[in-house]
Amino acid sequence: MRVSVVGVGYVGLVAAACLAEGGNHVVCVDNDRKKIDDLKKGKIPIYEPGLTEIVQHNEAAGRLIFTTDLEEGVKNSLVIFLAVGTPPAKDGSADISAALGVAEAVAEAMDGYRIVVTKSTVPVGTHRKVIEVMADKTEHPFDYVSNPEFLKEGSAVDDFMKPDRVIIGTTNPAVMEIMKQLYAPFMRKSSRILFMDPASAEMAKYVANTMLAARISFMNEISGLCEKFGADIESVRAGVGSDLRIGNAFLFAGVGYGGSCFPKDVQALIQMGDQQGCPMSIAKSVQQANYTQQDRFAQRILDYFGDRAGTTTLAVWGLAFKARTDDIRESPAIRCIKKFLDAGMKIKAYDPEAIRAAETELNGRIETAANSYDVLDGADALVVFTEWQEFRTPDFELIGQKLKQPVIFDGRNLYDPNYVKKQGIEYHSIGRGS
Ligand code: NAD
Numbered sequence: 001m002r003v004s005v006v007g008v009g010y011v012g013l014v015a016a017a018c019l020a021e022g023g024n025h026v027v028c029v030d031n032d033r034k035k036i037d038d039l040k041k042g043k044i045p046i047y048e049p050g051l052t053e054i055v056q057h058n059e060a061a062g063r064l065i066f067t068t069d070l071e072e073g074v075k076n077s078l079v080i081f082l083a084v085g086t087p088p089a090k091d092g093s094a095d096i097s098a099a100l101g102v103a104e105a106v107a108e109a110m111d112g113y114r115i116v117v118t119k120s121t122v123p124v125g126t127h128r129k130v131i132e133v134m135a136d137k138t139e140h141p142f143d144y145v146s147n148p149e150f151l152k153e154g155s156a157v158d159d160f161m162k163p164d165r166v167i168i169g170t171t172n173p174a175v176m177e178i179m180k181q182l183y184a185p186f187m188r189k190s191s192r193i194l195f196m197d198p199a200s201a202e203m204a205k206y207v208a209n210t211m212l213a214a215r216i217s218f219m220n221e222i223s224g225l226c227e228k229f230g231a232d233i234e235s236v237r238a239g240v241g242s243d244l245r246i247g248n249a250f251l252f253a254g255v256g257y258g259g260s261c262f263p264k265d266v267q268a269l270i271q272m273g274d275q276q277g278c279p280m281s282i283a284k285s286v287q288q289a290n291y292t293q294q295d296r297f298a299q300r301i302l303d304y305f306g307d308r309a310g311t312t313t314l315a316v317w318g319l320a321f322k323a324r325t326d327d328i329r330e331s332p333a334i335r336c337i338k339k340f341l342d343a344g345m346k347i348k349a350y351d352p353e354a355i356r357a358a359e360t361e362l363n364g365r366i367e368t369a370a371n372s373y374d375v376l377d378g379a380d381a382l383v384v385f386t387e388w389q390e391f392r393t394p395d396f397e398l399i400g401q402k403l404k405q406p407v408i409f410d411g412r413n414l415y416d417p418n419y420v421k422k423q424g425i426e427y428h429s430i431g432r433g434s
Contacts, residue, residue, distance in 0.1 A: 001182055004029055004073030005081045006102050008039070008066070010046055010156065010327065011149050011262055012083030017051060018160040020058035022185035027073040028066045039066040048412035050157040070102070074109035079182065082106075083119040083149070088264045093271040094123050103130045107137035117145040119400040121205050121265055121274055121385070127169070127198035145170045145179060146198040148205035153259065154324030162250060163193045169201025206272070209265040210283050215250040216257045217289035222400040223253035223431025224296065233431025234413060241344040253431045255411030256294040258321030258330040263290070280395055298336040300428065301383060301409050302343055308380075310344035315379035315403070317372055318386025318412075319358040326353035332411065334361055343363050348375040352388055376402035387412040396423035 004027040005016040010305040012028065020026045030036050035045050042051045050063070058064040064344075066323045067073065074080060083098050089095040099120050106116060118130065131144050146169030151159035163186060168179045176195055183193060196204070223233040241248035257263070266287050273280035305312045321331035326335055337347055347366040351358065355368045369375045373389065376382060376399060384391060392414050400423060406425040408415070420427040 001025075001079065001178075002077045003027075003079040003081065003182070005083055005084065005119075006030070006070065006073065006106070007084035007098075007120070008035065009083065009085060010048065010153055011151065012023060012081070012225060013039075013044075013046065013055070014048060014051060014151060014156040014160055015081060015083060015149065016064060017054045017058060018157065018186070019182070020061075020063040021054050021161070022182075024063065024182070025076075026058075026064050027076055029068065029070050029073040030066075031068060033068055036066045036068050046362075047324075048153065048156050049324055054157065065188060070105050071109040073123045074106050074114065075111060077114070079115045079178065080106055080115060081117045081119050081147075085260075086120045086122055086264075088267055092267045093275075094121065094264065094268040095128055096120075096122050096129070099126070100128045100129060100133050104133045104137050104315040107134040107140075107142070110138050110140045113141045115178060117147045117179075119147055119149045121148060121209075121261070121268075122146075122202060123268055123385065124199055124202040124206070126202060142365075143170065143172055143175045144200035145175060147179070148201055150205070150208065153327055161186055163192060165194055167194050167196065167201045167204055169196055169198035171197055172291065182277055191339050203301065206265055206269045209262055210269050210280075210286065212250045213257055213262040213266050213290070213372065214286045216252070216254075216262075217293070218285040219251050219253045220256060220293040220430075223293075226431040227433060230433040232433060236431075242246045252413070254293075254387075254413065255297045255332040255336070255430070256290045257329060258332050258335075259326065260329040263287070263330040266290075276406055294332045294335050295339075297332070297409070297430070298339045301336075301381070302339065304407075304428075305345070305380070305408075309340075312344075312381075313348060313379045313404075314340055314347040315348055315375040315382045316349035317351075317375075317382060317384045317391050318354075318388055320386050320388075321353035323386055323388045326357060328354050328357045328361055331358075331385075334358065336383075336385070336411075337366065348379055350375045351386065352390065354386075364395065373398060373402060378402075378404060380404050381407040381409060383411065384414060385411050387414060396420060396425060 001024045003071045005012045006029045008028045016026045016028045041314045084098040086094040166183050226233045237251045241251050266283050270280045319333045349366050350369050350372045410429040413429045
């Protein structure tokens, strides 16, 4: 099938590459000229495991092309995916202006029937707005599908290729059939396509993200109570997660959730509820508990150093909001580091993929190194923010030697407290009584 994807960021580029891998001819359109020029040269603008290989392979096979010319995409495609960003607006609602602008431009470029599919996360009711703005600009017939994306950064290619489910929001049987064909390569074992009306599809995305965020926030809140009672959140997690009705996923306590999705989608759901006079009190608590958790972790470190903050250097491991991504959007590490810097602390940070983005975000106020051990030299403590695999079994002896003071603050509970203490290192983690 001939398709185009407008907006080639984390979602759009993965979707485009995977659809090309499925045998489709895909035109990738983005208004960021540098990004498109880089992609044409084979340079992948984001870190996502497995993505480089399938982009390069499909580009070489002529199934994936990159352009800034939307018209080229529209003229050559039956199905047009919108995967542009929907960042939070000032009032916390999702800003859908890019999606609406692209929908309008698509309508203007249409020379016949097209199917427009929204992959971006958009507030419930957006389907009506898209249809309205498109109908204003074209005489040609079109159909609209809401197809929210559920991939996770860090395993996005795998998630797209082997999805738990694909939600297709349309009530038109002919369009259902086309979408089924498009997703058929990813449904070899069994069909996991769920058809529903567009409003329900839009809503399902917000509910899924808020539900997952709620699990994390709940466990984070419980971690604080564990610390008060001397209980161990990791034992509590095992005890709770082994209940099949609950399951183990998304129960890890830590420094809080971040990223480009959970914070903004929880906020947008709150905003939708307020607008409709149907307050989302649970979502509000989920959001509040998340900020409290991040601030509690930062405060613990600030309290530990107290008056010495101005002469303290912290070594930081991890800047990305989670492992296997270079994404620092709403990263707890960035929020906490800003607090440390404001208190006069010096930061030496390492992350396998996110250093460049963090340096830009923090206006060069941090020192960075290309190696996790180099940041330890002369630092007063090590603070772990991201659960990168390479941080999981470090050389504690070397850490102890390099740090001025052998102390670790672990925001991801990566280590066994007894083992670390036996190495002569003072260890503070989340919800484990210390
Ligand atoms: P992103 O910022 O990485 O990518 C968006 C892309 O759209 C950028 O390359 C940008 O240049 C391009 N763009 C913006 N306006 C444009 C325009 N007018 N014309 C052409 N291109 C334009 O964003 P993302 O993380 O890929 O997220 C995209 C959407 O998918 C959001 O709604 C997000 O909530 C949703 N989503 C994201 C994830 C995730 O893990 N990142 C997962 C599921 C859903």
